[in-house]
Amino acid sequence: MSSAARVVEVVLPRRLGTGFRWLIASSWAGNLGDGLALAAGPLLVASLTDDAFPVALAALAAWLPPLLFGLGAGVLSDRVDRRLIVLTVDVVRALVLVALAVVVATGNAGIPLVLGALFLLATAEVFADNTASTLLPVLVARDDLAVANARIQTGFVTVNQLAGPPLGALLFTLAHATPFAAQAGLCALAAVFVARMRLPARDAERASTTPWHDVAEGIRWTAHHPAVRVLVATIFIFNVTFGAAWSVLVLYARERIGLGEIGFGLVTTVGAAGGIVGVLAYGWITRHVSLGNLMRIGLVVETFTHLGLALARTPWVALPVFFVFGAHAFVWGSTSITVRQRAVPHGLQGRVGAVNTVGTFGGLAIGSGFGAVLSQHFGVTAPFWFAFAGSAVFVVLIWRPLRHVAHGD
Template sequence: MTLGPSFTKLWLSQGLSNLADGLVIAAVPLLAVTITRDPLLISGMTVAQFLPWLVFTLPAGALADRIDRRMIMVWGNSTRAVGFGLLVLTLVADLHSIVLLYLAVFFAGTAETLVDNAALTVPPRLVQRADLERANGRLFATQSAINNFVGPTVGAALFSVTAILVFSTTAGLFALASLALLTLPRMLPTPSDTSASTHSAGDVVRSIRAGWSYFWDHRLLRRVAFISGSINMFSSATGGLLVLLATGPLGVSESWYGVFIAVPAAGAVIGSLIAAKVVPLIGGGPVTWLAALVPSASWIVLGLSGSVVLCEITMFLAAVSTALNQIVVSTLRQASVPDELLGRVTAAYRLIVLGVVPVGAFLGGGLGRWLGPRTTFIVCGVGLTLAALVFASRVSTRALKDAEMPVRPAPAEQIPTAL
């Protein structure tokens, strides 16, 4: 069953930008390890990528509730296209510097805060509440398949030819994603959001504070944010070291690294596609447990085992559980927060969830230098298990259902163009 032409256009744009992100996932660490093998400097890539979430997330949420969300995504993707185009120029000039790579990743990460925050507020404008799980599942399945499976495989293959080719392709894909977004209907602020009519510094700050207060006072959203934040912090601590573990002790070659990190993405695709059926069956509460405990087990296996096959299996299962949890938390936000606040509340949520990523990456880099990659994976597995015991037990399936608002806004096709 179709979800409408506007959703299809959003889906196309997200697919193009996800492919660009997938190329970067493989190409950036591969380029980094040609410059240095220092675990702390390698983990610094993750710090540079996610540091913007600490700085720009809340303003990005205020923008999403004040101006056309479509244009936020258009300009954000265009900015990423320009950023990676500039990186190509440095490579053409044979300037292989870790500092320049940090700057490129930070520049792209800054634009990503705008694009991703706006994109997460769009589905309720395009589909009815009954279709949100399916719409989110389709978006996350596409993201997982392309961002983590197709993209890294292609990115590693293109990198084996030349770094210039892979980053040129990345810039072109972001430009195409911007063009696809221009075909969407306008998504101006909801009329009831009176704050959108004023733009002074004080008004913007008060607007951001209102969104943060709504998020912080919403106990369930806050608890889910702490769970997801714990998962992301320890994931980032291990993620920056994965390239060292794979190309070192596990013996994965550079040309096969894209396949190594792409195989678990099949689990994320499957998890996203089956979420609409599995989540109601087992409940959102148990999903939060799985999302923490399965990755914990996976990291412990990565730290202890020398078997590539066993590592791939556990990462596959971790990806399934994480994908299910993404659908649960995204649908919770979209179904329980008024549209006029959704951009700011989503930003507040993501400040917690993604703001910890650079902290985790820095922690992982330090532990990797001190203890080595293998032991760091084990420490992170134990740490996430403890976090699950503290936070996950406070989230129940009944609470998730009770948090939903009874009425959702009409889809975009039904919203008058005068908005």
């Protein structure tokens, strides 16, 4: 076996199957495109106006679609051919991006049009991400889900968070339309990869009930399953505390620890570097630590992350904390989705995943509101103290129920 073949075998083991390789290729291509947009989208809005309100609306356009359409996306993915959903959404995203690139290149871009395009892209991403997460349990054996999720998260950390944003910013400086054209090409490439994927045969979809009934069924199932219920509650509460702290992160970096606009990019880079360490260590960790204990350790790490940042006054103290948090975020994300995929029946994967998505973004939205109020009245570190106190209290409350996670499958 050649060196290249050995590397491929280590990264994408043959036992995971050809379908998984097509899925992960699609995921990595899409994540690189999304990484370009993380920088290019806000830069485009900021290039069109000095008003902070439209810039804030651009952020709203990113997190509002999961709240509005998350449950509907879950119902659709449990009713319709999931591969077809992902393929269609990737094509639609590519077309919207091509149109946006043309408008920007010709100098006809305006704030309403750009915000509308960003909203459409974020909405499409809700349907794509929710449905893509339901494909993995179909393609990969149950015992390999942790490894498979780790490989997918590797792409997210490296190309979405580490490589994508600086590349998107660089392309934007060359020509404002370039990153959006590049993202369109990557979405089209992701669609090609999905088209090559073949799923195992499934039973006919049950579509005799109403969509509202299906939504209620997903919520009821989540509420009555101890492990998944605990996961969703934990993600919601910890995203309230996380959202409060991270909503003022740019102000914290500039005013508290003295990082400028360029230096602020170090926060993402250092966090992504920590995520890569989590990627490399995840296999060893899951062989030696139970999933339930991994969740407990992660909650403790996140709690003390907020304390460390509340106390830090220099980048030399804060950046190592961001590094540790990056590793924790990767391990937590991979573990939580693995537990959910193992526990949820195939026909409910989309709807239960959608309930999780609504909890995730609902927590972020509520937390961002707390962060804005606290920082305005008590200073930029107040949200971090709130996040530490809130997380500490919830860790105590959730510690015993987390035993359900270890037995969730």
